[in-house]
Amino acid sequence: MNQTVTITKAYSSDSQFKLKDGAGSDAIHTTPIYAYAVCKLQTDRNIEGIGLSFTLGVGNNLVCQAIDYLVRHVEGKEINELMANFGKTYKAMSDDPNFRWLGPHKGVVHLALASVTNACYDLWAKSKGLPLWKLLIDLPPKDIVNTLDLSYLEDVLTREEALEILNKASETKKNREQILKTGYKGYDTSIGWFSYSDDKVKENIRKAMDAGFTAMKLKVGSADIKRDIRRAHLVREVAGDKATIMLDANQQWNLPKAIEICTQLKEINPYWIEEPTHPDDVEAHVKLANKLAPIKLALGEHVPNKIIFKNFLQSGCMSFNQVDAVRVGGISEFITISLMSKKFGVPVVPHVGDMGQIHQHLVLFNHISMDHEAIFLEHIPHLQQYFKNPVNIKGGYYQVPQEPGMSADLLKY
Known part of the structure; x- marks a missing residue:
C-alpha cells in the first residue's frame, strides 16, 4: 500500500486523565494528572495522523495553542513528499522565528513540536498501511537520515557518521x-x-x-x-x-x-x-x-x-x-x-x-x-x-x- 495523502487540516486536542489511589505519584508530582497535547492531521483520504506530547495537566492547553500555530508548517503537504526531507521542515519548525525566543528547543513550544512531528510519522506509516516499526526498519539509511535535523551536533555526529552507523547495522539486522x-x-x-x-x-x-x-x-x-x-x-x-x-x-x-x-x-x-x-x-x-x-x-x-x-x-x-x-x-x-x-x-x-x-x-x-x-x-x-x-x-x-x-x-x- 502506497498512496498519496495530503494534509488538509491540522489542529490540537487537549486530553487529560485523572489518576486514582496514588498511581503515578513521585517525590515531586504527588497528585499527577496524565495529559496529552494531541495533534490531529486530517487528510484527503480516510486516515488521520495522531501525535502526542505528554504533560501533567496544568499547561497542557498552552502546548495545544502552540500546536495550532506550528501546524502551518505541514498543512497542505503531501505526507510522503513531506517526509522525504522532513529534517528541513523539522528545523524550520524548531527554529520558527516567532517561537524560538520561547525556547530555544525546550518547554511548551518544543512539546508542541513533538506532537506535530509524531503526527507526521504516524500519518506516514498509516499512508503505507504499516506499523511504524516496520516502516522505519524497512527504510534505507539515507531516508532515515533525511528525516533528521543534525544541526549543532556536527562536532559529535555528522550526516556521514549517522549513515555509517545505520549502514553498518544494516549488515547484521x-x-x-x-x-x-x-x-x-x-x-x-x-x-x-x-x-x-x-x-x-x-x-x-x-x-x-x-x-x-x-x-x-x-x-x-x-x-x-x-x-x-x-x-x-x-x-x-x-x-x-x-x-x-x-x-x-x-x-x-x-x-x-x-x-x-x-x-x-x-x-x-x-x-x-x-x-x-x-x-x-x-x-x-x-x-x-x-x-x-x-x-x-x-x-x-x-x-x-x-x-x-x-x-x-x-x-x-x-x-x-x-x-x-x-x-x-x-x-x-x-x-x-x-x-x-x-x-x-x-x-x-x-x-x-x-x-x-x-x-x-x-x-x-x-x-x-x-x-x-x-x-x-x-x-x-x-x-x-x-x-x-x-x-x-x-x-x-x-x-x-x-x-x-x-x-x-x-x-x-
Whole structure:
C-alpha cells in the first residue's frame, strides 16, 4: 500500500486523565494528572495522523495553542513528499522565528513540536498501511537520515557518521529480527509509586512477578531518608536477589544529599539510580557518577533536547539514556539522540510518557536497525483503556504491534 495523502487540516486536542489511589505519584508530582497535547492531521483520504506530547495537566492547553500555530508548517503537504526531507521542515519548525525566543528547543513550544512531528510519522506509516516499526526498519539509511535535523551536533555526529552507523547495522539486522518473534522485554514501573503504602508495594511486586516481570522500579526521594532505605530493602527482600531493581528519585535531591542517600541505597545493588538531582546539572551528575561507581545513573526523562543530551553523553556520567519521544521534539529528535547515543556506546532505555504506545515501535527500530542492545522498556498501564490499540504485554514482554501507525490513537471518552 502506497498512496498519496495530503494534509488538509491540522489542529490540537487537549486530553487529560485523572489518576486514582496514588498511581503515578513521585517525590515531586504527588497528585499527577496524565495529559496529552494531541495533534490531529486530517487528510484527503480516510486516515488521520495522531501525535502526542505528554504533560501533567496544568499547561497542557498552552502546548495545544502552540500546536495550532506550528501546524502551518505541514498543512497542505503531501505526507510522503513531506517526509522525504522532513529534517528541513523539522528545523524550520524548531527554529520558527516567532517561537524560538520561547525556547530555544525546550518547554511548551518544543512539546508542541513533538506532537506535530509524531503526527507526521504516524500519518506516514498509516499512508503505507504499516506499523511504524516496520516502516522505519524497512527504510534505507539515507531516508532515515533525511528525516533528521543534525544541526549543532556536527562536532559529535555528522550526516556521514549517522549513515555509517545505520549502514553498518544494516549488515547484521536480520540477526536481530528474532525479537519480532519473542517481543520486547518490559519492566514494571507501577509496583512502587511514591504514595503507595508498604503493603501495596509488596502486593504489587508479587503481582508483577506473577505476570512475568523480572525487573521493576521503586520511587524514592522522601523527606525522610529512612523511608527510602526501608522501602528499597523491602523491594529487594520481596523480589529476591535475582530481580532487577531500579530506583527513581525524580530530581528530588541536591548533590550532597544525593551522594549521602545513594551511597546507602547501593546496599540493595540497584541496576540504576534514576534522576538523582536537577536534570540540567551535568557537572553534578558527573561528580555523583564518580562517587557511586560501579552503580550507574539513568538520565534523560526531563532532558528536553539533543544539545543537552550531547553534553550528558560527552560527560560520561549517563549510563542509560532515557530519551522520551513525547518529551523531546518527537520521533525525529528521538532517532537523532539514539544515533548519538549509539556512537557514545550508551544504551537507550526510554522513559514512556506515552505509556509505551509509541516507544514499543521505536525500541524495535533502535535494536534492529541501529544495533542498540535490547535491555527492556518501561511499562505503565494506567491509560491503556483510553487507547484504540493499547500495548499488549504477555509474560512481561511487549508483543509486536501490527496495526498501521504508531499506536497513538485515543478513544473518545
